[in-house]
Amino acid sequence: MSSSSSPPNCFSAIASGWLKLLFWGVWLWSCGGRAASTVKPGEISKVEDAQNFHIYYGQTFKVVKNAMDGHSYLLIQNNSRMASRTKYCTSRIKSFVIPLSNYSVDTDLFPAHFITQSDHPQACNFANFVPFSEETPLQRAEWIKFLGVFANVESRANQVYNAIKENYLCLNQVAINKTKSFKPIVAWMEFYDGVWSFTQEALKLKYVEDAGGENVDNSINKMTYNISNPDDLDQLHAILCTVDVVIDGTYTSEPVNYTQSTFLQNVNVEDHSCFAFLANQSLWRFDKRIQNSILDWFDGAVSQPQLVLADLIEALFPTGNYTSTYFRNIARGDGVVNIGADMCNRNSSIALDPTILPCQ
Ligand SMILES: *[C@@H]1O[C@H](CO)[C@@H](O)[C@H](O)[C@H]1NC(C)=O
Ligand SMILES: *[C@@H]1O[C@H](CO)[C@@H](O)[C@H](O)[C@H]1NC(C)=O
Ligand SMILES: *[C@@H]1O[C@H](CO)[C@@H](O)[C@H](O)[C@H]1NC(C)=O
Ligand SMILES: *[C@@H]1O[C@H](CO)[C@@H](O)[C@H](O)[C@H]1NC(C)=O
Ligand SMILES: *[C@@H]1O[C@H](CO)[C@@H](O)[C@H](O)[C@H]1NC(C)=O
Ligand SMILES: *[C@@H]1O[C@H](CO)[C@@H](O)[C@H](O)[C@H]1NC(C)=O
Ligand SMILES: *[C@@H]1O[C@H](CO)[C@@H](O)[C@H](O)[C@H]1NC(C)=O
Ligand SMILES: *[C@@H]1O[C@H](CO)[C@@H](O)[C@H](O)[C@H]1NC(C)=O
Numbered sequence: 001m002s003s004s005s006s007p008p009n010c011f012s013a014i015a016s017g018w019l020k021l022l023f024w025g026v027w028l029w030s031c032g033g034r035a036a037s038t039v040k041p042g043e044i045s046k047v048e049d050a051q052n053f054h055i056y057y058g059q060t061f062k063v064v065k066n067a068m069d070g071h072s073y074l075l076i077q078n079n080s081r082m083a084s085r086t087k088y089c090t091s092r093i094k095s096f097v098i099p100l101s102n103y104s105v106d107t108d109l110f111p112a113h114f115i116t117q118s119d120h121p122q123a124c125n126f127a128n129f130v131p132f133s134e135e136t137p138l139q140r141a142e143w144i145k146f147l148g149v150f151a152n153v154e155s156r157a158n159q160v161y162n163a164i165k166e167n168y169l170c171l172n173q174v175a176i177n178k179t180k181s182f183k184p185i186v187a188w189m190e191f192y193d194g195v196w197s198f199t200q201e202a203l204k205l206k207y208v209e210d211a212g213g214e215n216v217d218n219s220i221n222k223m224t225y226n227i228s229n230p231d232d233l234d235q236l237h238a239i240l241c242t243v244d245v246v247i248d249g250t251y252t253s254e255p256v257n258y259t260q261s262t263f264l265q266n267v268n269v270e271d272h273s274c275f276a277f278l279a280n281q282s283l284w285r286f287d288k289r290i291q292n293s294i295l296d297w298f299d300g301a302v303s304q305p306q307l308v309l310a311d312l313i314e315a316l317f318p319t320g321n322y323t324s325t326y327f328r329n330i331a332r333g334d335g336v337v338n339i340g341a342d343m344c345n346r347n348s349s350i351a352l353d354p355t356i357l358p359c360q
C-alpha cells in the first residue's frame with residue numbers, strides 16, 4: 001500500500017484499465033483523472049453478481065458498503081444541503097462529496113484508493129477498491145460500478161458491464177458447444193521455492209471451466225510437488241503426461257526471459273516424450289501484456305474478463321485464427337508485449353469501449 005503522503009506514482013498506476021472504460025468526455029490523465037462532469041440524477045447501478053459491495057440510493061446521497069471490511073462510504077451529491085453539513089471519517093464510515101472532481105488510483109497492486117480533496121486528512125480520502133476479493137471473473141469486472149458511483153457515471157458503468165457480461169456468457173456458450181466427447185485437461189500450475197503447485201484459486205478454476213476445459217485438480221488429490229523429492233517428481237511427471245494444456249503461472253521478475261526452457265528446467269524432468277502439451281504446442285503464460293513491469297493481467301484483464309476467456313478458448317480449442325490478448329504460448333516462442341505507455345498526462349478524447357469479440 002502506498003504511504004498516504006506520497007504522490008500517486010503514475011508509472012505503476014493500476015486500475016487504469018477500468019478508468020479508461022468508464023469515462024466519456026475529455027479524459028486527462030494527470031496521475032489520475034478528471035471525473036465526468038455531467039450529473040444525471042436518477043441513474044442507478046444495481047449489483048447483480050459481485051458479492052463484496054452493495055449500493056443504496058437516497059434522494060441526495062448514496063451509500064456504498066464494502067462487505068469485505070464492513071466499511072461504508074456515504075456519497076453526498078454536491079448540490080445538496082447535506083454536502084456542506086455532513087462529514088464522516090471514522091473507522092466505519094467515510095463521506096465524500098460527489099461527483100469527485102478528480103481522483104487517483106493507488107500505485108500498488110492492491111488495493112487502489114481514490115484521493116479526493118487534498119486539504120482533508122489523507123486517510124479520509126481513501127476508499128478501498130477490492131475487486132480481487134471476488135471469486136469469479138464477472139464478479140470482479142462488476143466493480144466498475146463501484147468506481148462509477150463516485151463520479152455519477154452509473155449509466156456508463158452499467159453499459160460497460162452489461163456489454164462485457166453478455167460477451168462473456170456468449171463466449172462461454174461457444175466453448176460449451178465446442179466440447180465434444182471429452183474436455184481438454186488443463187494444468188494451471190505455479191513453481192515456487194522448488195515446489196510445483198496446481199492452482200486452487202477459484203478464479204482460475206472457473207476460467208478453465210468456462211472455457212470448456214477440465215481442471216487437473218478434479219482428478220488428483222495432491223496439489224504440491226517438491227521437485228527435490230524423487231517420489232514427487234515421478235508423480236508430477238506422470239500427471240503431466242495426461243494433460244492437454246499447461247498454463248505456467250510461475251512468477252518471474254523478467255517475463256521476457258521466461259521461455260519454454262525455463263519451464264522445463266523448473267519441471268526438472270529429463271524425458272519429455274510423453275508431454276502432449278509440448279508436442280501440441282500448448283504451454284501458456286498470462287504475462288503477454290506488460291506495462292512498466294506490471295502485468296496487465298492484474299489490471300486490464302480484471303476489467304475485461306471476456307478477453308481472458310477468449311484467449312483460453314483458443315488455448316483449449318485452437319483455431320490458429322485468433323491473436324490472444326493476455327496469454328502467450330511459450331511452446332510456440334511467443335514473446336511479451338510491452339504496452340508501457342506511462343499513465344500520466346495521457347489525453348484521449350473519448351473513453352475506450354470494451355473490446356467485444358465476435359461470438360458465434
Ligand atoms: C457539482 O458538481 C458538478 C460537476 O462537477 C459541477 O458542475 C457543479 O458546479 C457542482 N455544484 C456545486 C453546487 O458544487
Ligand atoms: C484534483 O482535486 C484537487 C482538490 O480538489 C485539486 O487541488 C487538483 O487541482 C485537482 N486536479 C486536477 C488534475 O484536476
Ligand atoms: C450452441 O449450440 C446450440 C445447439 O446446437 C445452438 O443453438 C447455439 O446457437 C450455440 N450457441 C453458440 C453461442 O454458438
Ligand atoms: C523440498 O525437498 C527438499 C529435499 O527433501 C527439502 O530440503 C526442501 O526443504 C523441500 N522444499 C520445501 C519447500 O518443502
Ligand atoms: C533477460 O534477458 C535480457 C535480454 O536477453 C538479458 O539482458 C538479461 O540479462 C536477462 N535477465 C536475466 C535475469 O536473465
Ligand atoms: C493435439 O491436439 C489435437 C486437437 O487439438 C488432438 O487431436 C491431438 O490428439 C493432440 N495431440 C496430442 C499428442 O495430444
Ligand atoms: C478467421 O477469422 C476471420 C475474421 O474473424 C474470418 O473472417 C475467417 O473466416 C476466419 N478463418 C477461418 C479459417 O476460420
Ligand atoms: C487532447 O487531445 C485533443 C485531440 O488530440 C486535443 O485537441 C486537445 O487539445 C488535447 N488536450 C490537452 C489538454 O492536451
